Amino acid sequence: MKQIPRLIQFACLAAVMMLAFNADRLRAQGQPPPDHPAVTVQGQIYTPRSILARNMGTNEDQTTAFPPHKIIGNIYYVGTRTLTSFLLVTPQGNIIINSTYERNVPVIQKSVEQLGFKFSATRILLGNHAHGDHQEGDALVKQLTGAQVMAMAEDVPALQAMKPGGKEHPIDKVLHDGEEVTLGGTTIVAHLTPGHTRGCTTWTMKAQEGGKTYDVMFGCSLRAPGAVTPAIADEFNRSFKLVHALPCDVQLGDHGAQYNMQAKYAKLKNGGPNPFIDPASCKLERDISEAIFNAILAEQQKAGRPFLP
Numbered sequence: 001m002k003q004i005p006r007l008i009q010f011a012c013l014a015a016v017m018m019l020a021f022n023a024d025r026l027r028a029q030g031q032p033p034p035d036h037p038a039v040t041v042q043g044q045i046y047t048p049r050s051i052l053a054r055n056m057g058t059n060e061d062q063t064t065a066f067p068p069h070k071i072i073g074n075i076y077y078v079g080t081r082t083l084t085s086f087l088l089v090t091p092q093g094n095i096i097i098n099s100t101y102e103r104n105v106p107v108i109q110k111s112v113e114q115l116g117f118k119f120s121a122t123r124i125l126l127g128n129h130a131h132g133d134h135q136e137g138d139a140l141v142k143q144l145t146g147a148q149v150m151a152m153a154e155d156v157p158a159l160q161a162m163k164p165g166g167k168e169h170p171i172d173k174v175l176h177d178g179e180e181v182t183l184g185g186t187t188i189v190a191h192l193t194p195g196h197t198r199g200c201t202t203w204t205m206k207a208q209e210g211g212k213t214y215d216v217m218f219g220c221s222l223r224a225p226g227a228v229t230p231a232i233a234d235e236f237n238r239s240f241k242l243v244h245a246l247p248c249d250v251q252l253g254d255h256g257a258q259y260n261m262q263a264k265y266a267k268l269k270n271g272g273p274n275p276f277i278d279p280a281s282c283k284l285e286r287d288i289s290e291a292i293f294n295a296i297l298a299e300q301q302k303a304g305r306p307f308l309p
């Protein structure tokens with residue numbers, strides 16, 4: 001009869017060890033968000049978990065090059081299947097937006113070269129927001145190209161905490177809301193759209209194609225955290241309004257899924273009009289993010305905890 005308690009003890013120990021192992025894995029990957037609340041936008045159901053899964057894809061998606069391609073004007077795609085990186089080509093050198101993970105820097109370099117451009121001609125490195133999947137590679141890009149790294153003031157502390165392999169995060173110029181960055185006749189404007197990070201930056205610029213000028217928006221993620229505090233709520237409310245007001249014919253984002261990149265790229269092969277010029281869907285990601293944000297707030301209110309720490 002003594003065997004049973006010992007068996008139970010052993011089973012408990014094994015269960016505790018498994019839980020600890022899983023907890024470690026979760027921590028390493030970031031806690032997955034809950035599968036609620038659910039919202040429906042244009043007939044599609046979204047939850048915090050489904051949005052994150054859609055954005056990130058698999059580990060392989062995050063590190064495998066998506067075919068590099070021209071988007072419009074002097075704007076090219078050089079990122080992976082799910083983590084975007086954009087190349088702006090000018091006669092005085094190039095701008096890259098989003099270095100992504102450090103391990104992806106050689107992937108981006110190869111895509112730039114595959115398009116016939118020089119990675120070493122990168123003069124300025126920008127980013128959408130201070131999370132590792134978008135800006136961890138900044139130090140390595142600077143090391144390889146000598147590019148000037150510019151970042152929104154509100155994201156500087158989070159960027160400085162990002163030290164892949166112990167490398168200091170380079171910041172050559174601190175930007176403020178509305179500031180312009182100009183190189184070789186291309187001007188791109190930094191808009192502070194906080195919430196997802198304190199310095200989340202939505203970039204806008206003009207691009208020319210077929211004698212026409214188009215407004216391009218490189219949207220920053222508007223994905224809300226699991227618990228919305230008053231400060232975060234204020235930031236998001238400001239950002240939703242601003243993004244709604246920004247002129248947009250071509251919407252891009254820090255993850256390809258935010259602008260349906262793979263489907264639009266597939267349409268490129270058919271010829272015809274540029275599928276990236278799509279003002280009708282410009283604000284879709286904003287609308288999805290706002291719907292989820294409001295649903296999270298409503299859930300918190302219902303639970304009698306309008307704002308969790």
Ligand SMILES: [Zn+2]
Nearest residue numbers: 129131196221
């Ligand atoms: Zn992020």
